Structures are given as C-alpha cells and as structure tokens.
Amino acid sequence: MNTLILTEKPNVAEKIANFIGKSKKNIYEGIKYYEVDHQDTKIYVVSAVGHLYKLRQSSPIRDYPFFDVEWIETFKNSKKNKYVEPYVRLIEDLSNKVDIFINACDYDIEGSVIGHNALVYAAKTDISKSFRMKFSSLTKDEIISAYENLNPPDYPMINAGLARHVLDWYYGINTSKAMTESLKKVSGRYVTLSAGRVQTPTLKFLLEREIEINNFVSEPYWILFIEFKKNGIEVKASYQEEFFDENKALTIFNDIKNKDGIVKEIIKKEKKINPPHPFDLGTLQKEAYKNFSYLPKRTQDIAQSLYEAGLISYPRTSSQKLPKSLNFRGIIEKLMKIGEYGHYCEELLKTDLIPVEGKKDDPAHPAIHPTGELPKKLTDDQSKLYDLIVRRFFAVFAEPYVYQSISIEIDVNGHSFFASGRVGIYSGFLKYYGDYSGVEEVLLPELNEGEKIEKINPKKEEKVTKPPPRYNPASVVSEMEKLGIGTKSTRANIVDILYERNYIDGRQIIVTDLGEGIVGTLEKYCPDIVSVELTRYFEEQMEKIQDNQITKEEILSEAKEKLIDIFTKFKENEENIGKELLVYLEREERRRNYVGICPICCEGELFIRSGRFGPFIACQRYPECNATFSLPSNCIVTPTEDKCKICGFPVVIATRKRARPQTVCINQECPSKNNYSVPIEGKKCPRCGENLVIKKSFYGPFIGCSSYPKCRYTEKIQDSKEE
Ligand SMILES: [Zn+2]
Ligand SMILES: [Zn+2]
Ligand SMILES: [Zn+2]
Structure with missing residues (x-):
C-alpha cells in the first residue's frame, strides 16, 4: 500500500516530505521528488507546477458559439510549457506502484482542480477513493495533523472549479x-x-x-479660512460652507477683514479607533498598495512565496477571522525571537490575546497570520510584506487607540470658523501598527474660550470641483x-x-x-x-x-x-x-505605433511597422520618402512624444526582456551614440560609390556609407554562420 502525495508546487513537496518523515530526494527526468519510508510502505511526495492540464477545443472551431472542450496536457503543442511534461510523466509512472492518492495542493478551488486533473488524467485513479489533505500553514504540526486526518475528496470545490x-x-x-x-x-x-x-x-x-x-464639467467655488499662529503652532480654521457664488464669499471676506477673532467654544471629546481586523487577501492587497505601492498581483505573489516558505498562513483567503483553535500564544512566543518584535511580543503575552474579528469568513482558511516560523533570508519585498502581516497580527490583539478630539470655533465679526485637532491619549494598537495605519496627530495650541485672536489673516481661495478619482x-x-x-x-x-x-x-x-x-x-x-x-x-x-x-x-x-x-x-x-x-483598433494601433514627424522629409509621419526581419520605423509617405530606421531586435518598442536633445530625431523606448527600458534615439548616426566607424577594404557604396564602413549603434554593428549624412545607405552585416 504505497502512497502518493501530490502538492501544487515543488518547494511545498520538499517541505511536506521533510515533515512527515526521513525523506530521500530522487530525480526523475531532471525534476525532484521525495520518498519517505513509512513502516513497510513508501510515501512518494511529488508536485505539480500549477496546472498540468488546460482546456482546449476537442474539434476545430469552425463557427461560434462553440462548446466542445476537453482537458489536455498544458505542454501539448506548447514549447513554452515543455518543462511541465516530466511532472505528468512522473505521476503516470509512480501511479503504477501506488494505491493511496492524496491531493495536498493548496486548499482552494484551484488546488482542487489541479489535484483532480492530475489524479484523473495522469494517475488515472478513481478519484472517489482518493483523499484530500487540508492545511492552512506549512508548519510541521499542521502538516502532520492534516496527514493523520485526511478528508474525502472535496467534490463541491472540485466541481465549482471545473x-x-x-x-x-x-x-x-x-x-x-x-x-x-x-x-x-x-x-x-x-x-x-x-x-x-x-x-x-x-x-x-x-x-x-x-x-x-x-463628461465632468468642473465648476469654480470659493472657500474662506483664517490662519494664525500661537506658541509656534499654525492653525487653519475654515468657514463652514463653500461658495459657488464668489460675491457671497467676498461679502463675508470684507466683513472679517481687519477684525479680530474670539475663541467662542472649545469642545474636547475622548474618541477611539478600534484595532483593525485580521488580513484577508483583499485587505492585505489594499494595505500593501497604500504603504508600498505594490500592485495587487505583486502582493499576492509575494504572499504566496511567504506561505511556501512556511512563514505565513495561506494567503488566498476571504476570512477576516482568526479561530481560537490557533495557538496565538505559541506563535507570539516564537516571534519573540525576532529582535525587533521582542518587546511587542512580551507586552502582548501579558494580555488575554483575544483577536478582533472582521465580518467576512472563509470555510477553507483562517485570516492571514504569521506561523511563528522564523524567516531566514528574505528579499526586500518579502520582508516588507512580512512586517506588515506580523504587525497587523499583533494589532488585532491590541486595545483601541484613544485620542482627544478638539474642535475650536472662532467667531470673527459674527462669522464662525472651525479648526480641529487630534492628540493621542493612549496609543493602543498604533504601537504595533502605527506606521501602516495612516493615523496622524493634528496639534492645536493651547487656547481658552473668550481668548482674543489678533492677526487672523483671512484668505479667500478659488477651487474647482473635481471629477471622481x-x-x-x-x-x-x-x-x-x-x-x-x-x-x-x-x-x-x-x-x-x-x-x-x-x-x-x-x-x-x-x-x-x-x-x-x-x-x-x-x-x-x-x-x-x-x-x-x-x-x-x-x-x-x-x-x-x-x-x-x-x-x-x-x-x-x-x-x-x-x-x-x-x-x-x-x-x-x-x-x-x-x-x-x-475604427477603435486602427486608432489604437496608430497610438501605439506613431513615432513622430519624419525628420527626413519633415512632412510625413513615422510609424512602427512589422517587416520580415521584425519591426522597423518607416515614413508613411513611402515611396516619395523612403526614410526607414531599424529597431533593435528582441525588443518591445514603445514610441514617446519626446525628441532627441542632441539631433532632434524622435526617441523611442526599447525594452529588452529582463532589462531596464532604454530610451533610444532612432537616428543611428546620432552623436549621442558611440561614433564608431571602421573602413572595410574594397567595398564601395552601391548608391554613391564612396567607401563603406562598419558602424556600431545600440542595435549592434551594421554597414553604412562613409559619406553619411549625404548618403544614407546601410546594410546588415551578414552572419556567415547562418548562410
Ligand atoms: Zn519622410
Ligand atoms: Zn539623436
Ligand atoms: Zn553612399
């Protein structure tokens, strides 16, 4: 009775294998899998690499609507996915020696589909006899407990996913x-x-x-405010309403000009802000965007990598709740070993550790939380996100932030102006999450009711209404x-x-x-x-x-x-x-390909075109103007509206895979480029008879005419090996 455990990603397979026993690493057609001896049987821990199967039409699509579809291996007819093949073959091979199949892919809809397809199409096993492993963190305790408490296949998730x-x-x-x-x-x-x-x-x-x-038509409006300074603190107090009629604003402005203000009323109230709820994926993405400008996809990928490293719980969750069954105390005790969190943990451990809860729930996973495993080497992205997650986790156990809200009404010749301030009384959860919370104090000077304020410095400002963001x-x-x-x-x-x-x-x-x-x-x-x-x-x-x-x-x-x-x-x-x-397509193509006015004929427009040897730039007045400019190969070229500061030709942005985008002048002879020119013995320009030379540009070497710019003849350097 050998067992096969299938994980979604290779690094997870290694982790699980190490958790459930003494594991041996095997190599199969260049990919790793793991073998654990268990009593007299073997447990094979293998992995998928995300989806091993994809949907494709089961007959040619001649017409639409079309509904004939089947699951096929992702590497079929796909060079790009060739690397997936050994993962499928390994499962096919091992399945002959295995009787117990366990799907240990991520516990959600996608993981259920990946596991289902691998077991049905590669292992060709009866899915109803397979098992599902359910866990939310890649920690030893949780994996072992999940392995010892296997679930039947999760048909509702599988079917919803399919x-x-x-x-x-x-x-x-x-x-x-x-x-x-x-x-x-x-x-x-x-x-x-x-x-x-x-x-x-x-x-x-x-x-x-x-x-x-x-469609938004912005309208002008006017605001009034006064500004004064006391004890070195600037105060800005605003008139309560905005004016769409400038004359009304002006009337009041004239009323208060050269007048003193009187502090009419000071209202102080104690207010509080409750700690935030635990992170679900959406909230994490929002906070990471707010604090680090990470796009949601990037946050999701970084979080996934932290999960696979065993550091945080499964990130694709909708839950904003942390179940009591989690060992909060244990997690915090472990995190105490991380220097910068030490004193936070100490303080939290003195409390009852009751987490705040959000509204949303998820049957599959709890809210995102640190596992307590200690991070070893984190990338910059990872440590930022990890810190955000850990501090949020601390914050949910903390007390509310308490502050004094101060509202001051200042009367100037019968008109009221208001200023408000906020002063912290008790830091509460801000102690842990302050930098990320966006909560700020607003200081006001000490003022007393009845106090006279001279030099109120009235201002009238014109604003315009803004469209929705x-x-x-x-x-x-x-x-x-x-x-x-x-x-x-x-x-x-x-x-x-x-x-x-x-x-x-x-x-x-x-x-x-x-x-x-x-x-x-x-x-x-x-x-x-x-x-x-x-x-x-x-x-x-x-x-x-x-x-x-x-x-x-x-x-x-x-x-x-x-x-x-x-x-x-x-x-x-x-x-x-x-x-x-x-119409729209052509407009978009024009936008994407328009480079600028042709610097040769000064009349036509230059566009990026695709030719037999890849994209190039040509004047639209061809054949009257035969200006063409070659473009670097293997690049994505994006036009700009800018011109070269040196020669005045248009510049484009060339982006090579895995390289920084580079701004390039399309003029191959632009002095901004390396002026490099090596004569070629005995080769004459077919157009003007002058000597030909080898030149170099961003695009690589090429052959040009020595009488440039009088003659613009160029040719490619033939690569003798390719002939
Ligand atoms: Zn032209
Ligand atoms: Zn230039
Ligand atoms: Zn020439």
Missing part, C-alpha cells in the same frame, strides 16, 4: 472568435481581440468611470469584490491581463481607445456579454455548487443557453460590430 474553468473558456473563446470573425468580415484582417467573462465587465465599470470623468489597481480589485465578480485568487490577475492587452493604461487607470471600443461596441449590440449582473449571477451559481445546491452540469447548460442567445444576436450584427471595432 465549472468555472469551462464557463470562462466558453465565454472567452466565443467572444474572441466572434470579434475576430467580425473584423475579418469587414477588413479581411485577422486580429485576435480577447474578452473574458470577468475581464470585460471589469473593463466596463472602468469605462463608466472614464466617461464620468470625461480614477481607479488604481488596488481599488479596481476592491470594486470587483464589492460587485461580486471574480474570485479572491483571480481578481488581481484579471487587472494584469487588462494591462497586457492594452485595454487599460497607467497607475491612475485610463481606458484606452481599444478598451473603450470593445466594451462600447459589445454593450451596444449584445449588452449581456459585458453585464456585471450576469457575471455576478454566474458567480453566485458557482458558489451554489460549493454549497451543493446545484450541479456543475445544470449551471453549464444554463450558461450554454445564455451564450447561444448572446451570440445569435452578435451574429446578426456581425458586420456592424466589425466596422465599429475596426
């Missing part, structure tokens, strides 16, 4: 196919535009904000959560995809023409595709699978019906949709 994958596939493949067809119909061009079940409704609410901002990557994730679309593990990824596809841009997010075109056009002709409500409806249905209220088959057939409906409408409007998409 349904989600298929539903996303149905939606994505059909929308994409339909848009591609519509473009082909009107332009003959083959362009893949993608849409997604959650992605497109997300883009829609981003676009709604964009439109709100564009743009979303940033963190607030998009929160909004998706609020709207009930996507899942905690997928939201950050979806925002990333929107960036990758050029549908959105910038940290203060703007929707690009292309993004606008897709949402706008789809909404016009088949609003259901972009509907937030429909997406939420299916999210709710999938949650019902998890609660055993509905089957996977029911929800998928309902979705099919809905999609057939949607795409029938799409097809009726295929040509119109194509025409509209084309």
Whole structure:
C-alpha cells in the first residue's frame, strides 16, 4: 500500500516530505521528488507546477458559439510549457506502484482542480477513493495533523472549479472568435481581440468611470479660512460652507477683514479607533498598495512565496477571522525571537490575546497570520510584506487607540470658523501598527474660550470641483469584490491581463481607445456579454455548487443557453460590430505605433511597422520618402512624444526582456551614440560609390556609407554562420 502525495508546487513537496518523515530526494527526468519510508510502505511526495492540464477545443472551431472542450496536457503543442511534461510523466509512472492518492495542493478551488486533473488524467485513479489533505500553514504540526486526518475528496470545490474553468473558456473563446470573425468580415484582417467573462465587465465599470470623468464639467467655488499662529503652532480654521457664488464669499471676506477673532467654544471629546481586523487577501492587497505601492498581483505573489516558505498562513483567503483553535500564544512566543518584535511580543503575552474579528469568513482558511516560523533570508519585498502581516497580527490583539478630539470655533465679526485637532491619549494598537495605519496627530495650541485672536489673516481661495478619482489597481480589485465578480485568487490577475492587452493604461487607470471600443461596441449590440449582473449571477451559481445546491452540469447548460442567445444576436450584427471595432483598433494601433514627424522629409509621419526581419520605423509617405530606421531586435518598442536633445530625431523606448527600458534615439548616426566607424577594404557604396564602413549603434554593428549624412545607405552585416 504505497502512497502518493501530490502538492501544487515543488518547494511545498520538499517541505511536506521533510515533515512527515526521513525523506530521500530522487530525480526523475531532471525534476525532484521525495520518498519517505513509512513502516513497510513508501510515501512518494511529488508536485505539480500549477496546472498540468488546460482546456482546449476537442474539434476545430469552425463557427461560434462553440462548446466542445476537453482537458489536455498544458505542454501539448506548447514549447513554452515543455518543462511541465516530466511532472505528468512522473505521476503516470509512480501511479503504477501506488494505491493511496492524496491531493495536498493548496486548499482552494484551484488546488482542487489541479489535484483532480492530475489524479484523473495522469494517475488515472478513481478519484472517489482518493483523499484530500487540508492545511492552512506549512508548519510541521499542521502538516502532520492534516496527514493523520485526511478528508474525502472535496467534490463541491472540485466541481465549482471545473465549472468555472469551462464557463470562462466558453465565454472567452466565443467572444474572441466572434470579434475576430467580425473584423475579418469587414477588413479581411485577422486580429485576435480577447474578452473574458470577468475581464470585460471589469473593463466596463472602468469605462463608466472614464466617461464620468470625461463628461465632468468642473465648476469654480470659493472657500474662506483664517490662519494664525500661537506658541509656534499654525492653525487653519475654515468657514463652514463653500461658495459657488464668489460675491457671497467676498461679502463675508470684507466683513472679517481687519477684525479680530474670539475663541467662542472649545469642545474636547475622548474618541477611539478600534484595532483593525485580521488580513484577508483583499485587505492585505489594499494595505500593501497604500504603504508600498505594490500592485495587487505583486502582493499576492509575494504572499504566496511567504506561505511556501512556511512563514505565513495561506494567503488566498476571504476570512477576516482568526479561530481560537490557533495557538496565538505559541506563535507570539516564537516571534519573540525576532529582535525587533521582542518587546511587542512580551507586552502582548501579558494580555488575554483575544483577536478582533472582521465580518467576512472563509470555510477553507483562517485570516492571514504569521506561523511563528522564523524567516531566514528574505528579499526586500518579502520582508516588507512580512512586517506588515506580523504587525497587523499583533494589532488585532491590541486595545483601541484613544485620542482627544478638539474642535475650536472662532467667531470673527459674527462669522464662525472651525479648526480641529487630534492628540493621542493612549496609543493602543498604533504601537504595533502605527506606521501602516495612516493615523496622524493634528496639534492645536493651547487656547481658552473668550481668548482674543489678533492677526487672523483671512484668505479667500478659488477651487474647482473635481471629477471622481480614477481607479488604481488596488481599488479596481476592491470594486470587483464589492460587485461580486471574480474570485479572491483571480481578481488581481484579471487587472494584469487588462494591462497586457492594452485595454487599460497607467497607475491612475485610463481606458484606452481599444478598451473603450470593445466594451462600447459589445454593450451596444449584445449588452449581456459585458453585464456585471450576469457575471455576478454566474458567480453566485458557482458558489451554489460549493454549497451543493446545484450541479456543475445544470449551471453549464444554463450558461450554454445564455451564450447561444448572446451570440445569435452578435451574429446578426456581425458586420456592424466589425466596422465599429475596426475604427477603435486602427486608432489604437496608430497610438501605439506613431513615432513622430519624419525628420527626413519633415512632412510625413513615422510609424512602427512589422517587416520580415521584425519591426522597423518607416515614413508613411513611402515611396516619395523612403526614410526607414531599424529597431533593435528582441525588443518591445514603445514610441514617446519626446525628441532627441542632441539631433532632434524622435526617441523611442526599447525594452529588452529582463532589462531596464532604454530610451533610444532612432537616428543611428546620432552623436549621442558611440561614433564608431571602421573602413572595410574594397567595398564601395552601391548608391554613391564612396567607401563603406562598419558602424556600431545600440542595435549592434551594421554597414553604412562613409559619406553619411549625404548618403544614407546601410546594410546588415551578414552572419556567415547562418548562410
Ligand atoms: Zn519622410
Ligand atoms: Zn539623436
Ligand atoms: Zn553612399
């Protein structure tokens, strides 16, 4: 009776193997797996590398809507995923010697799907006889206890996960196919535009904000305030209302000019701020964005790495609660060994350690918390996030922050001005979490009721009303959560995809023409595709699978019906949709490829074009102007609006994989570049007869004419090995 334990990632396999016994490392086709002797049997601990299987059409897609789909190995027809193959082969091989199969992938929907597919398609075992290991932290105690208390397979999670994958596939493949067809119909061009079940409704609410901002007409308004100084402390007291009529503001301003103020009333109140609730993933992402400007996806990845190192509990959780069953005291005692936390731990250990709770719960995992394992070597990112998580954990056991709120009313010739202050009385949880909390004190000088204030220094200031703020990557994730679309593990990824596809841009997010075109056009002709409500409806249905209220088959057939409906409408409007998409697509391509005015003919516009040897820049007045500029290979080239400070030619940004983006002047002869020129014996320029020389640029060496800039002839250096 040998056992196979499957983990989601290789480093987790090693950890689990070491926890359950004396493990031996084996190598199989270059990948590691572990073997533990257990009485007379063997336990093999192997890992997946995320998903080993993906969905693909089971027959060619000739038309849409299309629903024939199957799971295939991710490395099939994919060079990029070749590295996955040995993981599948190993499971196939070992499964012959194994009778007990345990899915120890991350305990959530994705982990259930990964494990399910590996056991069904690679191990070819009867899933109903397999087991599920449930744990939230990679610590020895928890792993051993999970191993000794195995669960049956988690069908609700498996089915919810499988349904989600298929539903996303149905939606994505059909929308994409339909848009591609519509473009082909009107332009003959083959362009893949993608849409997604959650992605497109997300883009829609981003676009709604964009439109709100564009339509916003800002109005001027005026504010009044007085400023004075006492005991070296500046006080600014504001008039209680804003004026949309400048004359009204002016009347009061004239009333108070050259007058003294009297402190009319001072109200002091003791107030408190309760400690924050424990971290769920969404709140962690928000706080990390606020404090470190980490994008949600980055936070999620760093948190995952801390989890895999055994330092924090599983991060993909919605829970804002820490169950009593966790050994808080034990964790804090362990953390005491970390120097900077020592005195915090000492203080906390004197208390009853009752954590604050948030509203949200998650049946699979508790809120994110440190495990008490001591970090060894952390990257900068990891230590920042770890510190945030540890301090938040401390804060949830702490007392409220108590402060005195002070409100001062100052009368100036019958008009009231207000100033407020905040002074800490008891630091409470701020002691642990102060730097991250954003809570600040506002000092006011000692003042007494009836006190006269001279030199009140009245000010009238013009302001303008502002449109609602743009979303940033963190607030998009929160909004998706609020709207009930996507899942905690997928939201950050979806925002990333929107960036990758050029549908959105910038940290203060703007929707690009292309993004606008897709949402706008789809909404016009088949609003259901972009509907937030429909997406939420299916999210709710999938949650019902998890609660055993509905089957996977029911929800998928309902979705099919809905999609057939949607795409029938799409097809009726295929040509119109194509025409509209084309306008936006061309506008976006222009934006993405426009380099500047041609410096050679000073008339045409330069665009990045793709040629047989990769992208290059050409003048749009070709053939009248034959200016072309080569671009470095293996680079992503982004135009800028800037010009070279030395030669005045346009500059572009070239980004090579794993390298810093570099600003490059497109002029190969620009003096800003290394002026390098080596004559070639006996080679004459075919255009003007002068000598040819080897030159060097950012792009590498090339052959040019020595009479440059009179003659602009260039040629590539032939690589003799390739001939
Ligand atoms: Zn030109
Ligand atoms: Zn230049
Ligand atoms: Zn020449």
